[in-house]
Amino acid sequence: LFPLEKCEAYDVMLRQSLVPDGQPLAIKCSLEKGWKSGDYNLTWYKVGNQTAVPRDKLSRIHQQKNLIWFLPAMVEDSGDYECVIRNLTSYRKMCTKVTVFKRIDGLCLNEKFAVEEVIFTLSSAKVVCPHLDSFRNGKNIQPVHWYKDCQLLEGKRFAFSNSDLIIFNVTVHDQGNYTCETTYIYNGKQYNISRDISLTVEVSPPKKPPEISYPRNNSIEVELGSQVTVDCNTTGADGYEVFWTGNGVYIDVFYMSRIFASPYQEETSYDGRPIHCVKLIISEVNSEDYEQPFVCQASNAFGQVASYIILKHRVPDTRRWLTGGLVSLLILTLITSIIYKIFKIDLVLWYRNSVCAFASKEDGKIYDAYVLYAKSNGGRSFYRLETFVRRILPDVLEHQCGYNLFILGRDDLPGEAVVSVADETLKQSRRLMIVLGSETSSCCLLEDTSEQQLAMYNALIRDGIQVILLEMDEIQDYTSMPESIKYIKQKHGAIQWKGDFSEKSCSANTRFWKNVRYQMPSRKKVSYSEVYLLPLTLSNSAEKGS
Incomplete structure (x- = not known):
């Protein structure tokens, strides 16, 4: 031993x-x-x-x-x-x-124990399934199946020779983890065999002349006296065989004159070929630099290539100025639209106060608005509505803003016929203002009254008076309202009162009153006698009729 x-x-x-x-x-x-x-x-x-x-x-x-x-x-x-x-x-x-x-459950391969193999990006390459020679003889040859990243390999790019894998047109994307599997029978018992391979693909540089990606025999516009830098980007050239020439003269890399070239920078492309960049630097463009080609040349063992660039005088870019002007105009229009949308009411009110007050034309009408509301003698909500119509509304629109309102029960004379007064007054009014209280009070009391029917007839059919709808409380459901009220709500919307009866809420500059004033006509100055002329005329007409 x-x-x-x-x-x-x-x-x-x-x-x-x-x-x-x-x-x-x-x-x-x-x-x-x-x-x-x-x-x-x-x-x-x-x-x-x-x-x-x-x-x-x-x-x-x-x-x-x-x-x-x-x-x-x-x-x-x-x-x-x-x-x-x-x-x-x-x-x-x-x-x-x-x-x-041991195999790890759930993993089809074990990278830690994989055999490392290297192939190159050629037309084809062979990957060997290792340690199989002894398991494949004339009597015991079983098929070998190949997998990449646990997926069965199929397709025209893959072929199988004995136990080896042949890959055609190899690229760097073929790199990864491979597994070959087969079986072996010994003494009537079948054994599974698998081998894990960690495949690395290294790039083989192609044997061809270099390529210049820039310049491409093109021209650029530069200003006189400016500094210009142009890159010469090549692939596959030898490092010291990339250079610039101007007027047929080699441009030195190291000599710092007005025109010189920078030392080359090197990288590696996806196919293994070297990438070089040599910069042409003109510190100050002179008139003689225009219209002459600056040529980049590159070579290797398989050939030589060249490409030039020409400097031209800069032409005023009218398109850029036009585009900038249009974009600026568009932005200005957008900003103006947004500002107008936000401050539309304030702008309209300012315009009325500053311009319309002096340029308004007479239309023969006396009242700015005819006020229509539900009338009753009981209930807290009716008292609140009555207070708003009789006190708050006149205080703001008449005393603060100078409008002239007609409120039935306040401006008519005792004993006058309601229908006659309403009919004549509506003809002399520029707006119809409907004030709604709560849902129950409004739907019950703004029904079937002669005043209401006449007002709706004038507003919607005969005279086409513009209607202003005010809500004292938020009304969620209009289904029980008269059809005329529902139509006005749908067409014109409603302005909701959210304040109380405090001094702050009764200011004409609050958002609610600005919305009301926006829908009111332009303010006109009328004499004191004109305000009370209509009721007297209506009274005389009534006496003649009787």
Whole structure:
């Protein structure tokens, strides 16, 4: 017996073997060429174990000729193994490391134990399924299936030769994790075999002349006396073979004159070719620089290319100014529209006070608004409505704003016929103002009254008077209201009173009163006698009629 050692100072170190738990493994001990089986004695050992690996083919771990078989390999089999070769004159030892790992549940491959392989971006490349030679012979050849990132490989770009994978038109996108799977039958039992490969794709530079992406035989507009920098971007050229010429003269990289070139900057493209950038710098453009080509030239072992750029006088950009003017006009219009939408009421009221008061035409009418509301003698809501109509409304619109209102019961004479007064007064009114209290009071009391019917007739049919609808309280449901009220609500909307009877709420400059004034006509100055002329005329007409 020969003493065994750890895998150190061996004659030959075999490659490490990686195998998942439960799969077969065969490791070959290499022999020198020319040795015949009877000239030597080969024995396998596990390092640290004096007993040789058995040669019984029924044993899970056994030796056949110069191979050691694991059928299958278990996690406890991990470790160093050596084969000892003796003949009459020499003695050699070879060592290998076996790693048996468990598959992680839910993972189709284990990157940690993957075999690393490298291919290049050529027309085609071969990926080898490792450690399969011993499992594929004339009597036991099973198909091999290939996967990339756990997806079965299919398509015209992939072919299969024996156990190897052939990839056509290799690109960097083919890099990734691959798995090859097959089966092996031994003594009537089938074993699954899988190998994980971590494939790296390195770029092989194509053998062709360089390319210039800029300049492209184009021109640029520059101003006289300005500084100009132009990049020459090349792909595939040798570093020192990229340069600028002007007027057929080489432009120096290091000589800092008025026109010079900067040293090149290098990167690598996706296909492995070098990318260079050399800048043409003109510190101050002179008149002689115009209309002459500045040429960038690039070359490599496969050819030479050139591309130029020409400087031209800058032409005034009328399109830019026109576009800027239109955009500014559009922004100004938008801002004006927003301001008008927000301050429309205030602007209209200001315009009326400053312009219309002096330019208004006489229309022959006396009253600015005829006030129509539900009348009753009981209930808190009716008292609140009566207070608003009789006190708040006149105080703001008449005393503060100078409007002239007609309120039936206040401005008519006792004993006059309501229908006659209402009819004549509505003809002399510019607006019809309807004041609604609560839902119950308004729907019950603004029904079937002769005043209401006549007012609606004048507003909607005969005279077409503009209607102003005021709500003392928020009215959610108009279904029980008269059809005429519902029509006015739908067409003109309503202004809701949200204040109380305090001094602040009774100011003409609050939002509510501004909305009311906005819907009122332009304010006109009338004499005191005109205000009370209509009731006297109506009285005389009534006496004549009687």
